[in-house]
Amino acid sequence: MQRIGLLGGSFNPVHLGHLLVAQAAREELQLSRLFFIPAAQSPFKPGLPLAPAEQRLRLLRLALAGQTDCEIDDLEIKRGGVSYTIDTLRDYVRRFPGARSSAAGTGGLAAACAVSGPGPGWISSWCFLITNP
Secondary structure, rough: OOOEEEEEEEOOOOHHHHHHHHHHHHHHHOOEEEEEEEOOOOOOOOOOOOOOHHHHHHHHHHHHOOOOOOOOOOOOHHOOOOOOOOHHHEEEEEHOOOOOEEEEEEOOOOHHHHOOOOOOHHHHHEEEEEEOO
16 A cells, blocks of 8 residues: 655745654655645635745755655645645545555644544545644
């Protein structure tokens, strides 16, 4: 079974903390791939002005240069509006059938998923959540 990780956030800008969390997740969870997913707009930071999406993506590309097991996925930026974890998880379930995922993000991530899922256990049947308070 393929093990993938999803690391979401504003990445405004990407910093060493993001990279250290990513490295620890790849090692501890034995991930084959880790996707960095920059939010279009975080639901937890509604008034926060963000750097332009292209600038945040460019900085992520620079920070991840040479990391062959890391990828940048701009699906939330392309989708636009407020980025909700549940929407991204649904997309990944369709894109990676049979995979097991680990999703990491801000402290409110688990609560947002728990109340938004289509039924009890849906989230935990496909992934487990790692939050960073």
